[in-house]
Amino acid sequence: MGFKRSVCGKFLLAYVFITTGMAVNVLQLMTSPLGWLGLRHQKREIVAKLTYLHWILIPAIAQWWSDIEVSVTSHPDDAAKFGKENAIVLLNHKCQLDWVITWVVANCFGVMQQIKAVAKKSLMYIPIVGWAFWFNDFVLIRRNLEADRPIFKKSxxxxxxxxxxxxxxxxLEGTRFTTEKHRLGVKYALENGLEPLKHHLVPRTKGFALMTQGLRDTVPAVYDATLCFxxxxxxxxxxxxxxxxxxxxxxxxRIPMECIPADELACSEFVHNVFKEKDDFVEFHQKNNAFPINTTILEGYVTKKLHKSRIAxxxxxxxxxxxxVPLLYFILLGLFTGTWLQIIFTVTIIATIFVTMNLILDSGTAKSSYGADSAKTK
Known part of the structure; x- marks a missing residue:
């Protein structure tokens, strides 16, 4: 644990993740001519395989470096379909590791290389991570529904x-939970005749209605996923x-798409009811370190701990x-030969890695104008 928390340990981890991501991004960029030649399907398949080679590091770090354990609670009939069908995954946004745990679960069910997501367009400019989002056809939006409609349609x-x-x-909360954002969410709920949530922010329902309408023939189910530590x-x-x-x-x-109302107002009510249930799940988990399986709403559900991925x-x-190995070669060569060029090269690499790592870590900090535009986006 001492080495993991040391500057050297963090640097080597960041170095491997960032340099691997850069190499994969370059290879993905080289697939661009396939799109110009009309071979878009082949291009996407190659990009997905290259993405896997980088994103597999996320569960590798989680399960083998950090020793994070993940348990999945689901109905066996639903679990049998995970990874075998397209799905919209409706997540809560409680902490910075929501994404990481989702990648671990997606890797377990064999869909990590085909993860898509609705995300802020500004994330596209984050080195490595944001570029991967762009290459993998993430739905990158401005959070203005009217301006985003063409983006959704194209996606x-x-x-x-x-x-x-x-x-x-x-x-659907649009940003990660904080005490201040929750206060604003409660205020908005009370002013608009909604039941305030205890553990979540008020969900933005119009975008979800747009997704379920536009993907009704492509996606057979919505997966309501609630994460707790x-x-x-x-x-x-x-x-x-x-x-x-x-x-x-x-x-x-698993919620079959035919159970999702097509009408926007009815869909909004459906989403709010789902988030009330999410709230109850989180409340129960905080008291019991488990979800309330074998209750009326979760009859037949079971909990299984995921195995560590050996491939990862x-x-x-x-x-x-x-x-x-190449990094150590240049460092040792610089120490023994002492040329200014090698020293500058080594220092530049180290500085670049630290700057890029801080940009990526800073991207996980909750930043949002939540509450300022509630009337336009809810």
């Missing part, structure tokens, strides 16, 4: 042509790269060898 057309199974992730822990990305040990529980309920371990080990 829906694209998703309808994808032959591999994908998960489209969406955080045991002992009410709230780990950060810094904890993640520092090797912190945590246990995440996620409950996934071996791929992570291979990338570490390929990236760290």
């Amino acid at each position: 829906f057309e694209l998703f309808s042509s994808i032959t591999s199974k994908f998960w489209l992730l969406t955080f 045991r002992d009410q822990q709230n780990p950060t990305l810094v904890d993640y790269v520092s090797g912190g040990s945590y246990h995440a529980d996620i409950i996934i309920r 371990f071996y791929v992570g080990l291979a990338w570490s060898f390929l990236q760290i």
Whole structure:
């Protein structure tokens, strides 16, 4: 644990993740001519495989470096369909590791390379991570529904042509939970005749209605996913790269698309009811470190702990060898030869890695104008 939390340990971890991401981004960029030649399907398949080679490091770090355990609660009949059908995944947004745990679960069910998500367009400018979002056809929006409608429409057309199974992730709260944002959410709920939520922000329902309308023929189900960490822990990305040990529980309920109202107002009511149930799940979990299985609403549900991914371990080990050995070579060569060029090159690499790592970690900090534009986006 001491090495993991040391500057050297964090640097080497960041170095492998960032240099691998840069290499994959370059290879993905090189697939662009395939799109110009009309081979868009082939281009997407290659990009997805390249994405897997980088994103597999996320569960590798979580499960083998940080020793994060993940348990999934679901109905066996639903679990049998995970990874075998397209799905909109409706997530809560409680902490910085929501994304990480989702990647671990998606890797378990074989869809990590085909994860899509609705995300802020500004994320596209984050080195490595944002570029990967762009290459993988994430729905990058401005959070202005009228301006975003053409973006959604274009994405829906694209998703309808994808032959591999994908998960489209969406955080309807729009931003991560904080005490101040929750206060604003409660105020908005009371002013608009809604029941205030205790553990979530008021969901933005219009975008979800747009998604379910536009993807009704492409996506057979919505997965309502609620994530909690045991002992009410709230780990950060810094904890993640520092090797912190945590246990995440996620409950996934499969809701057939035909059960989602097509009418916008009815769909809005449906979403608010789902979030009330999410609130109850979180409340129960905080008191019991588990979800309320074998109750009326969760009859027949079971909880299973995911196995550590051996493929993630071996791929992570291979990338570490390929990236760290050349770095050590240049550092040792610089120490023994002492040329200014080699010293400057080594210092530049180290500085670039630290700057990029801080940009990525800073992107996990909750930043939003939540509450200022509620009337326009809810």
